[in-house]
């Protein structure tokens with residue numbers, strides 16, 4: 354979604370107005386803003402804080418505490434290389450470095466074209482087949498650098514058509 358800053362602020366204000374009377378309203382508001390925009394923009398923070406009679410720092414503190422909340426626009430695709438022990442024993446660290454180099458970004462960053470966000474993950478429940486990688490909702494096992502290269506190329510060539 355490509356939304357202007359003013360539209361983001363307006364949407365945040367609308368969400369806050371609708372949800373602020375709920376008990377423990379901050380989390381439902383943050384979830385709703387992120388569901389609508391894909392992240393929680395800076396412009397939404399003072400709006401949320403003012404309506405809930407909190408400080409900006411308090412709102413930011415809650416956003417920072419929960420890893421699922423994002424403060425920047427996320428890529429069209431999310432790539433995660435498992436960092437947990439079983440995958441590490443099978444070369445996940447080297448694979449993670451390869452993926453970072455290939456994408457030209459570090460962990461928690463998004464490629465400049467907005468195609469891919471690279472995030473860490475700690476176990477994908479695929480330990481016996483490590484190193485494991487998740488791309489959007491699909492988990493891949495025994496991922497080599499060559500396989501990662503193929504998967505990443507498919508993301509840029511055919512965004513909705515990744516095969517295992």
Ligand code: FES
Pocket residue numbers: 435436437438439440441475476477478479480481483485
């Ligand atoms: S340790 Fe990587 S999938 Fe479990």
